[in-house]
């Protein structure tokens with residue numbers, strides 16, 4: 001079987017010039033965001049026929065990942081190097097299947113995406129992307145400094161992915177006293193000389209503003225070669241396509257169609273499912289589950305995308321109003337017109353409402369179903385799942401399960417439906433206990449961090465103070481070749 005396709009090139013979602021500006025994978029990996037502020041998307045997706053997809057059945061996860069990623073990396077990585085990197089990335093997972101499937105009832109399955117080092121699904125992408133960064137930089141003889149802000153899960157996953165890498169230093173800013181103990185300890189107990197968690201005396205927004213300020217300082221940016229591994233990096237999306245294939249193949253694809261219910265915040269995860277379907281995988285329905293921050297559910301149901309204030313919920317990793325990866329879908333809905341995307345997003349930023357486009361919305365509503373799940377239903381779903389199956393699920397996973405059940409109740413649907421389990425229940429013990437009266441047992445690797453010494457660095461809510469800290473602790477001082 002041959003999976004070879006022409007080298008994939010990438011466009012910016014805001015680029016109107018098209019082909020001329022297309023970039024290769026290595027460039028978009030390192031850049032993250034396009035120079036015009038847009039997000040990178042593949043110029044076109046290859047289609048795998050049934051035979052090609054059938055030929056992927058039964059591969060171990062790392063081998064499957066190497067085959068899928070090969071479609072996206074162009075000439076940036078050879079097949080052997082990519083296989084090695086995938087083996088290393090998923091070698092850190094605690095389950096032999098990497099993403100095991102668990103059956104809940106005749107129709108409904110859970111895909112457990114929390115067996116990586118930080119017990120949430122972001123490890124699936126970041127463990128690999130950290131290695132891809134390091135490999136590319138080593139080859140170029142460069143080093144970079146990654147800076148980001150975190151309200152919890154992303155920070156620990158990014159630190160765990162970048163720790164001990166030769167070409168990277170990483171600094172994650174978190175709001176002091178405003179994240180859970182487990183989340184803080186997952187960051188502060190990492191004993192690696194290049195991985196730093198910084199407690200900022202402020203809110204998450206303050207942390208984000210400091211990061212923006214650092215990136216806006218051209219001298220610092222050049223000196224430290226600042227970079228980001230946030231969720232808009234296309235490499236993360238590409239890595240997330242793999243588990244849709246793994247699950248669908250295990251449940252009978254390509255002969256049988258499978259549906260997925262995805263707990264959605266930034267639209268990265270479910271967009272990866274959309275790309276898996278675009279590659280030819282037999283996916284029937286993609287069902288979005290949102291919490292009370294339901295901008296995407298409102299859009300899919302009515303065509304009206306309007307920002308509302310962010311509400312704190314039991315599923316904090318989805319407390320998001322502006323789903324940054326939605327821009328990638330919008331590019332597709334607008335027929336690949338970067339100027340139309342740029343104009344719409346300017347208006348969205350200015351007025352808080354996306355201009356109405358009936359045709360685009362009807363297209364989107366055919367591609368995705370969506371359900372809003374409030375905290376009360378989230379708790380009820382954790383309780384029901386526990387009573388029916390003996391399994392504890394975390395609140396994000398419960399949103400997916402609730403969305404899957406609503407979809408089955410409303411439309412029946414076809415074939416099996418897979419709810420993505422994005423976090424381990426022990427990461428959100430309060431909600432789980434409130435719903436069931438049972439405390440989720442801490443897995444040994446999480447229990448361990450309770451006894452490990454913490455390295456807590458507190459800095460004021462001040463970009464200059466953070467910049468001084470970075471200059472003093474980042475290993476790199478950029479060689480002059482990068483100064484242009």
Ligand SMILES: *Cc1c(COP(=O)(O)O)cnc(C)c1O
Pocket residue numbers: 120121122153154231263264265266267268269270317318396422423
């Ligand atoms: C980040 C996250 C999500 C949301 O994923 P998106 O790709 O942002 O839609 C859901 N659940 C958990 C546990 C997360 O950490």
